[in-house]
Amino acid sequence: MSGVPRAEVAVPAGARLGEGPTWDGARKALIWVDILNSRVHTYDPADGARTVMATEQHVGAAKPRAGGGLVVNLRDGVGLYGADGAFSWLYREAVPGRRGNDAAVAPDGALWAGTMPYDERPGGGDLKRLTGDGTAVTVLPDVTVSNGTGWSPDGRLMYYNDTPTRRIDVFDVPSADTGGGAGVSGRRALVEIERGAGYPDGLTVDADGCVWVALWDGAAVRRYTPDGRLDRTVPVPVPRPTACAFGGTELRDLYVTTASVGTDTSAHPLAGSVLVFPGVGQGLPQPAFAG
Numbered sequence: 001m002s003g004v005p006r007a008e009v010a011v012p013a014g015a016r017l018g019e020g021p022t023w024d025g026a027r028k029a030l031i032w033v034d035i036l037n038s039r040v041h042t043y044d045p046a047d048g049a050r051t052v053m054a055t056e057q058h059v060g061a062a063k064p065r066a067g068g069g070l071v072v073n074l075r076d077g078v079g080l081y082g083a084d085g086a087f088s089w090l091y092r093e094a095v096p097g098r099r100g101n102d103a104a105v106a107p108d109g110a111l112w113a114g115t116m117p118y119d120e121r122p123g124g125g126d127l128k129r130l131t132g133d134g135t136a137v138t139v140l141p142d143v144t145v146s147n148g149t150g151w152s153p154d155g156r157l158m159y160y161n162d163t164p165t166r167r168i169d170v171f172d173v174p175s176a177d178t179g180g181g182a183g184v185s186g187r188r189a190l191v192e193i194e195r196g197a198g199y200p201d202g203l204t205v206d207a208d209g210c211v212w213v214a215l216w217d218g219a220a221v222r223r224y225t226p227d228g229r230l231d232r233t234v235p236v237p238v239p240r241p242t243a244c245a246f247g248g249t250e251l252r253d254l255y256v257t258t259a260s261v262g263t264d265t266s267a268h269p270l271a272g273s274v275l276v277f278p279g280v281g282q283g284l285p286q287p288a289f290a291g
């Protein structure tokens with residue numbers, strides 16, 4: 001696609017910390033969260049319909065469940081909403097000063113859920129793998145701001161951002177047909193974001209195996225090839241894009257959530273909006289949580 005993609009406003013400003021865009025293929029709608037306002041949003045691009053659900057705690061991420069409902073990464077653990085809206089805890093671990101942050105569903109339907117300390121002190125967060133029976137395995141114990149997580153189309157690589165490292169890391173997944181269990185290995189940097197270009201926040205992997213990463217304080221989304229080459233830069237008209245995901249009936253539209261926290265909203269009136277860049281790539285179907 002030639003030229004610089006132009007952002008359209010999918011959902012107008014209002015979020016403090018918009019995060020975690022996820023295309024729900026069953027509902028044909030975008031799910032996203034406003035972490036610090038404890039809200040789970042949905043947006044249907046077909047008719048513009050929107051819903052908002054309040055959660056009891058800050059909500060770092062919300063993902064579809066197989067069969068309906070949501071799995072949510074809250075302050076004190078991971079919760080489940082049934083199709084009827086009933087809530088239950090899947091895994092509860094209240095750690096003072098820490099909250100859930102980004103999360104992703106692996107090819108095998110497990111949820112990989114990250115945490116971060118509110119003060120972002122080094123090593124205060126972690127990354128766990130949870131299955132529907134409530135089993136939680138800490139995969140990475142020493143994390144600061146657990147963020148974007150995604151898998152290559154063949155499931156053999158996992159990409160991961162611990163934001164303050166400035167790196168997009170890549171891991172080997174032992175068995176593609178399991179989504180890797182908790183046994184990922186071979187951690188190495190795919191990319192190190194240069195100083196002044198922002199910090200790697202949320203990410204998504206496209207059908208070519210390229211990694212799209214939102215750059216917090218970088219006012220851009222970048223696309224990197226599987227060998228770490230910068231392939232495309234999509235300027236975003238706000239300083240703090242937080243995460244990105246492909247959506248739409250063909251999974252070709254890139255949705256970008258944004259934050260208004262720490263931003264001069266008079267200078268950046270779109271801060272806190274959900275933006276969309278139509279037709280910029282080809283995403284992958286996102287699995288639902290198997291639990």
Ligand SMILES: O=C1O[C@@H](CO)[C@H](O)[C@H]1O
Pocket residue numbers: 017019035101102145147163199201202216242
């Ligand atoms: O995803 C996130 O990125 C940080 C900023 O690094 C933000 O507070 C958190 O939710």
